[in-house]
Amino acid sequence: MTTLKHRLGKGNRLLGGLLRMPSETLVETAGVAGLDFVVLDCEHGPADLVPLQQHVVAAQAHGLGVLVRVGAAEPALVLRVLDLGADGVIVPHVDTPEQARAAVAAAHYPPLGERGFATYSRAGRFGARGVEEHLARSAETTLVVPMLETPAACAAAAEILAVPGVDSVLVGPADLSVALGLIGGGAEPAVAQAIDDVAAAAAVAGKPMTSIVGTTEQARNAPPGPVVYNLAQVLLATFAGLAAARDPG
Numbered sequence: 001m002t003t004l005k006h007r008l009g010k011g012n013r014l015l016g017g018l019l020r021m022p023s024e025t026l027v028e029t030a031g032v033a034g035l036d037f038v039v040l041d042c043e044h045g046p047a048d049l050v051p052l053q054q055h056v057v058a059a060q061a062h063g064l065g066v067l068v069r070v071g072a073a074e075p076a077l078v079l080r081v082l083d084l085g086a087d088g089v090i091v092p093h094v095d096t097p098e099q100a101r102a103a104v105a106a107a108h109y110p111p112l113g114e115r116g117f118a119t120y121s122r123a124g125r126f127g128a129r130g131v132e133e134h135l136a137r138s139a140e141t142t143l144v145v146p147m148l149e150t151p152a153a154c155a156a157a158a159e160i161l162a163v164p165g166v167d168s169v170l171v172g173p174a175d176l177s178v179a180l181g182l183i184g185g186g187a188e189p190a191v192a193q194a195i196d197d198v199a200a201a202a203a204v205a206g207k208p209m210t211s212i213v214g215t216t217e218q219a220r221n222a223p224p225g226p227v228v229y230n231l232a233q234v235l236l237a238t239f240a241g242l243a244a245a246r247d248p249g
Contacts, residue, residue: 003141004037004065004087008167008208012036014226015219016067017234018212020045024058026231031062039067039228043092047077053084053122060085067143073099075106075114082107083121088143090170090210095153097163100146104165107144109135112165143167145210148198149175157198161205168225169202170210171195199223 007014016037017030030038038059040052052068059066068081072093081089091103105113117135120127124134144165148154149172161169171194173186182188186195195211202209208225211218214233 004067005141005143005167007036007065008143008226011208011224013224014065015229016065016226017229017231018069019231021048021051021055022046024055027055027058027064028062030231031059031064035064035229037065037067037087037226039069039090040086041069042077042081043069043071047071049080049084052081056085056122067145069147073102075102078103078106079115082115082138082142083118083123085122087141088145088167090145090147092147092172093149093153093175094146094160095148095150096156097159100160100163100166103146104144104163107142108165109138112139145170147172147175150179151176151194154194154198157201158205161201161207166207168208168210169198170212170228171198173212195223 014036016039017035018039018041019026020041027038040055056066066086067088067090068086069090069092070077070081078089089107094100094103107113107115109115109117118124119129119131119134145168146160146166147170148157154171157169160166173191173195176194177183177185177188177191180190182190186192199209209223210226210228211222212228212230213219213222214230219227
């Protein structure tokens with residue numbers, strides 16, 4: 001099996017890109033360029049399900065895995081994006097193990113979770129998969145990645161990572177910085193220290209840590225686990241560099 005979850009479990013260094021809809025062309029470009037997955041951001045971007053399905057289809061046509069960042073405590077959206085065939089969800093603002101268990105419950109079928117069951121969704125191949133096959137495949141492929149975005153969340157990292165069904169964690173440096181009363185994001189020493197502490201907890205738990213970065217240097221220095229390029233940051237820096245080449249004459 002070569003699903004995103006399988007590759008994650010093998011310890012592969014997976015590279016992805018965070019983008020917002022509508023960005024079908026960026027999705028396809030990411031696939032052509034050789035990235036491993038995309039993160040479709042429905043927290044800070046549109047969450048319309050019809051274009052979301054189109055983006056999922058475009059990604060999978062190019063061999064890309066798909067994670068969707070939903071909003072905080074949105075179990076109905078979790079169900080729908082997984083029914084559309086996404087590999088998993090990134091759930092923001094998870095501060096406690098109880099909230100992590102709620103995220104897992106929304107993403108997984110019983111007995112691990114409480115997700116509503118259907119095989120006639122795109123994930124069930126429109127009914128072509130039987131009940132047993134669909135249950136087994138969903139259990140084997142569904143990824144749940146809580147985001148830790150406050151000091152309390154980072155302090156509880158070990159307990160959150162210990163929740164069955166949590167596959168990885170992602171520290172949100174921007175939110176964490178603001179929660180600490182700082183404005184420097186990941187460049188703040190206190191934020192960097194919190195990220196290091198969460199990475200250490202992930203290593204002890206034997207689970208990968210997902211990192212969000214803006215440069216290839218940051219990607220190379222990230223802890224073991226998937227790396228997500230913030231494509232808005234990457235593109236803005238690229239465009240700014242192009243603009244800087246303006247003829248001064």
